[in-house]
Amino acid sequence: MLLYFLIIIPTLFAIFLLFSYWQEWKYRRKPYYKLADVGWRKTSLPPDAEKSYSLAMLGDIGAVATDGSDPVLKIFERWQQANAAACTAVFLGDNLYPVGLPPEGHRHRAMAENRLKTILQQLQHYKTQPIFLSGNHDWNKGRPDGYQYMLRQQAYITEALQNKDTYLPQNGCPGPVALQLADGLLLVVINTQWWVQRGEKPLGSNYSCPYSDIEEFYIALNNLLRRNRHQQIIVAAHHPLYSNALHGGKFTIKQHLFPLTAAHKRFLIPLPILGSLYPFYRKYFGASEDMSHKKYKRMRKRLLQIFNRYQNIIYVAGHDHNLQHFEKRGNHYLVSGSGSKTSFVKKGGNATFTLEQHGFVVLNYYQNREVWLEVHVAPVTATDNTTDLVVFRKKLESIVVPQQQPV
Structure with missing residues (x-):
């Protein structure tokens, strides 16, 4: 019996871990399609x-390369060229890593400013209509002084673009802010960072801010959606409401075995079993930016209670560094968010649909x-000659009721 526990059980456990790791490795950086969407290439636009x-929806672009080599900015530029008129680029937060836009003299200030200038210059060159949201990193990773970091970034962007409506919601208010893009x-736009x-x-x-009680936000959001049931509504935020990634409580086998890699990728110290405590904590209790955290959970529950009353909503977020689609x-x-x-x-x-690859989603609206x-993705390697790839395409079915009230 002792031999059974000392040899057989650890052996079976090791086989399970190796098989699970092989499964993850096999499918990483490969698109997953639900069975009904496997034949998406045959769909007719x-x-x-x-x-x-x-609309180009770009999340977590805050570590952009500033030397002209950035792969996402290259495919974004091709989108800009193909959509010179009637287009908007929405930046879904975490516009600057690691801590947003610090004050002058801070060790991260020059790097942050260079990254922001790189993005803004490309926007100004093509005259793309931009909208920036704020994420947790823009609020100094959610620290108590994050409000000042967000205001500093807002002032920098709106001054550079000479338009106060390019950073929404203004002044870090929860929102909602509505923009009529087309008939x-x-x-x-809502500021989900406010809740966490x-x-x-x-x-x-x-x-x-237009109200002093957060309950008034939920009333305003519901009234806005109810008045506009006759329209296609795109809700832009930083935090997702569904996710198959880290902030949704999903971890790799490697993260269970080497939990210290969460602090630095080079900390490859194996801690089997004990190492699972960190992923389990994130999954069931959560850091402040995880769905399982009480503040995030409360916000998610209230938003879904409102969204579930309607069937004409497309909710787009960043936060997790990948590309995903859910129908609920x-x-x-x-x-x-990649x-x-x-x-x-x-x-x-x-x-x-899920994919771990640099890129962003595009939403195209037609006359009908x-x-x-x-889903547009960048080449996987620098030597890959493939240009902008569309790895998924789908008509987003929704129920739009006849107009009853004006906006």
């Missing part, structure tokens, strides 16, 4: 002449009021 509007297409932020966060007239109760939930970093995403589950999703 509406004619280009009927395209009314295009039948409405963009709604530690320390100072704005609310009320002293901060130029008639609505669509997207993760587009603008400058990539990380593991689990295939299957409730997802219809259809919205089509395209």
Whole structure:
């Protein structure tokens, strides 16, 4: 019996770990498609002449290369060239790593400013209409002084672009902010960092926010969605409501065996069994930026309670460094967070599509009021001659009711 526990059980456990690692390695950086979407390449798009509007949704672009070699900015430039009119680029937060835009003299200031200038110069060159949201890194990784970091970035961007509506919601308020992009297409921006932020966060007239109680936000959001049931609604935020990745509680076998790699990728110190404590904590209790954390969980529950009343919503977020698509109760939930970093995403589950690769999602709106999703990815290696790839395309079905009230 003692031999059984000392040899056979550890051997079986090791075989299980090796098999699981092989499965993860086999599918990493390969697109996963739900069975019904495997034949997506055979779908027929509406004619280009009927395209009314295009949105590029770029998340977590804060580690962009500033020497002209950035792969995501290259495919973003091709999108800009192909959509010179009637287009908007939405930056879904974490615009600057690691801590947003620090004050002058800070050791990260020059790097952050160079990265921001690289993005802004490309926007100004093509006259693309930009909208920047803030993420946890833009709020100094959620630290108590993060509000000042966010205000500093807002001031820098709006001054450079000479337009206060390029950073939304303004002043770090929760939102919602509605923008009519085209006939039948409405963009709604919300600041999900507000719910999980530690320390100072704005609310009320002293901060130029429209209300002093967060319950009024939920009422305003529901009223906005109800008034616009006749439109296709795209909700842009930083934090996803569904995810098969780290912030959704999904971890690799490597992260269980080498948990110290969460602090630095070179800390390859094996801690089997004991190392699983960290992933289990993140999965069931969560850091402040995880779905399992009580603040995030409360926000997610309230937002889904509202969204589930409607079936014309496409919710797009970043935060997790990959590309994902979910269909839930008639609505669509997207993760587009691989603008400058990539990380593991689990295939299957409730997802219809997942991929760990640099890129972003594009939403194209047509005259017949259809919205089509395209996932654009960059070449995997510098020697790969493949240009911008579309690795997934899908018509996002929704139920739009006849107009009853004006916007």
